[in-house]
Amino acid sequence: MDVNQYLEVFIDESKEHLQAVNENLLALEKNPEDIAIVNEIFRSAHTLKGMSATMGYEDLANLTHKMENVLDGIRNHKIHVNEEIMDVIFSSIDDLEEMVNDIASGGDGKRNVTEVVEKLLKIEKGESPSSSPSLPESPSNEDHSDKVAISSNYDEFERTVIQQSNEQGFTCFEIGVELRSDCVLKAARVFMVFEVLEKCGEVIKSTPSTEQLEEEQFDDHFTVTLVTKESSEEIESKVKKVSEVEVVTVAELTLDAPTAEPAQEAVNEIKNAAASIAASSSVQTVEKPVKTPAKEDTEQKNTKQQAVSSKTIRVNIERLDVLMNLFEELVIDRGRLESISGELNHPELNETVERMSRISGDLQNIILNMRMVPVETVFNRFPRMVRQLARDLNKQINLEIIGAETELDRTVIDEIGDPLVHLIRNAIDHGVEMPEERLSKGKSAEGTVKLKAYHSGNHVFIEIEDDGAGIKRDKVLSKALAKGVVTEDQAQTLSDKQVYELILASGFSTADQVSDISGRGVGLDVVKTTIESLGGSISIDAAEGQGSIFSIQLPLTLSIISVMLVEVDKEKYAIPLSSIIETAIVKKEDILNAHNQQVIDFRGKVVPLVFLENIFEVPITEEKDNYFSVVIIRKGDKMAGLVVDSFIGQQEVVLKSLGNYLSNVFAISGATILGDGQVALIVDCNALIK
Structure with missing residues (x-):
């Protein structure tokens, strides 16, 4: 079987399992006695291990297996969760994520994880992971000729057979066989291996079972337990003569050998790989513990969940x-x-x-x-990142996520992750103060970072808010003047918000010293460029000593939208319905003037008017009457009235891009082709209000 056809599914599912492990580890850290959480983590790790072994990524499977042993100790109350152990497990997850990312980019998924494996082994033995190091285990140089202890995979009868065989001078071997990945008639090769082994002695067990092997319900690996008087070298030599057999590992079974030998690790991985394929065609393994009344309900729920997941397909x-x-x-x-x-x-x-x-x-x-x-798919990675940053900086951070269910187009989701990472790191490093400083200011020691997403009109807004030190206007302005970003005359006229947004300029920084976490201003120009390339914008609001808010505005990028068609002179424009509150007819004498701006009193609120004929420089061919048609639009808590000549009606239209040449046209987000073949420009209401 060619496993490469499953590579994309493997990568996607591995990332999902690692994300689930990350989330559950954060929950476990807050509730260390909750074994249900440990079981969830163990289930995800076990599935990942089986998938990795099946796909042939042994380093990935080996590290997951070591982590799984620690989790097994936790759920069996042999290991007690503490901060040090959690750090090691989180470090393991980091390595696993790097391996999966390497595979996704075309690599082999190999990584030097000797240090973290050493710590996991110490935890498994009940030692402190920070104690003096012992000789590291090398997973890549396994000794396949050593003795291994009988594992729990053998029942009482099989154990008795092995014991009596040893007493009568026979030797028991566990033989791992790996067929070539391009092997076509796998069942025939298995039969030939069994035929060779039965001439050497007696086969007492196979994993998977003989029925599964005959029906080819395994990948490329299977294990056979043999009682014989021949040596391991002779057996290995004979089995290797079978065509299309690629790897043979022979390990002697004893009743008193240590349980953590490298050879057993190799055999276990082969077993897990075979069990993974036998368990399900979607490359998932399922734990099968002895049933108790308490567990039966849980298993029924798991069955239902699997039934639901089987109805999901992945589409390019x-x-x-x-x-x-x-x-x-x-x-x-x-x-x-x-x-x-x-x-x-x-x-x-x-x-x-x-x-x-x-x-x-x-x-x-x-x-x-x-x-x-x-946006939850992007937001999910941040709790873990915030935890690690808070520890690195010795700060106390509470991350609040609001509106994770808000939906965005997939193309935008793929691009928005990195800018958000930088803004959150920036808020934690330079926004939130140290606990002592916060207490001296009368704040709580724990800083809060809010990550919020919501729809407004035909846009999605994502806000990163912190209750930290805010931004110092004078410091930003003096740096801007020193760097020549603004002139003295311009500086006198800038509002607070405009001053804050100066930190988005290329290379601009107010940090007194460069930090490897972030620098306020260093890299923010890249964030701005990325967001603008998506058709969005970023704004900053802050109050010194109270905190700051970075607000990102992104288009939904829906190709088909509902609009109100309007006419200005003889030209047609489309205004997205999602931005419209209502329409109104206003008398000429009801228009007032305030601060050189024409406004109307709309339901007790002063609403400024925007004449589209002036904005788009439409040539006037007819004289206007005493009534104006007004479309009331809203962006957040701000409103405006768009003055047009007449309303045509509501329609669903296809949003077409104006192309690269016309990418920066003010207040126009695209165009559409109407039913009569005419082209209508689509008005960007948010730009008009801004």
Whole structure:
């Protein structure tokens, strides 16, 4: 079997399991006595180990196995959770993540993990991981000829057979056999191996079982236990003569040998790999403990969860892009059909077009939802990162995540991770003060960093807020003047918010000394560039001594949106419905002037007016009457009224990019093709309010 076809699934599932382990470890740190959490971690680690061994990534499987041994000790109350042990397990997860990332980028997943393995072995033996080091175990130089103890995989009868065989002068060997990955008739090769072994002695056990081996319910590895009088060298030589057998490991079974020999580790990994494939076709292994009444309910729940997961498939994002492009063309044709139907006023045609519109509307919702991913997939990695940063900086940090269910297009999700990482590190390093300093200011010793996501109009906003020291306006301004970012005259007219946003300039920094965690300003220009490349923007608000808020505005990047079509003179514009509160007709005499700005009194609120004919420099061909058509729009808590000539109506349109050449047109987010073939520009309401 060619395992390369499963590589993409392996990488995705490995990342999911590692994320689940990270989240549960953070929960375990707060509730060290909760064995249910340990069981969840153990289950994820066990599955990851089986998958890794199946795919042939032995270093990954070996490290996971060592970590699994520690988790097993915790859940059996042999090891008590403390901060030192948690640090070692977290360090193991870091190495596992690096290995998976290496595999994802085309590497072999190998990594020097001698130090962390040594610590895990000490924890397993009940020693402190920070005690003086013993000779390190080298997983890559295993001695396959050593003796190993009988493991718990053997029942009482099999143990008795092995014991009596030893007493009568026979030797018991555990023989691990690995077939070539391109082996076609695996069952035939297994039969040939058994035929060779049965001539040497008597086979008393195989893993997987003989039935599973005959039905090829295993990958490339299987294990056979043999009672014989021949030597390990003779057996190894005979088995290797079978064609398409790649690796043979022979280990002698004894009743009193130590239990942690390297050879046993190799055999265990082969077993886990075989069990992984036998357990499920989706490369997942399931624990099968002895059933007790308390465990049966849990197993039933797990079965239900597996049944649900089996109904999920992974689809390449490129296929969704093609599907979206085809549907966009369908929407344009639908608009054209609706236009023709309205002109002809044919009853049967009208009925058919209405039905097609309803069905295509449902199809549209499904396609758009398929591309949307909760920002939770990005936010999930931050609790672990914040924990480590807080420890490195000796600070107390509480991370609050709000709105993780907010959905964004997959393409934006993939790009937004790195900017958020930098902003959070920046907030913790330079925003939140040391505990002593916070206490002296009358604050709590623990600083709070809030990560918040929410929808507003046709945009998603992500805010990183901290209750730290804020930003010193004078310090930023003096640095900006020294670096020539602004002139003396400009500095006099800048608002606080404009001053704060100067730290986004390239190479700008207010840090007195460079930190390896972050530097406020160093790299923030990269954050700004990345966000703007996604069609978004970043703004900063702060209060010295109270904290700061970095607000990121991102487009949903939905290709199909609902709009209100309006007319300005003879040109048509589309205003996204998600930004509109309502429409109104306003008399000319109701327009007031305040601070050189025309405003109206709208339901007790002063709303500034924006004349689209002035913004877009539309040539006026007709004289205006005494009434204005106004579209009231909102961005957050701010409102504005867009003055147009007339309303055309609501319609769903395809959002088309203006291309690279027209990427920076003010207040225009794209264009669309209407049912009659005309092109209408889509208004960016957020830009107008800003």
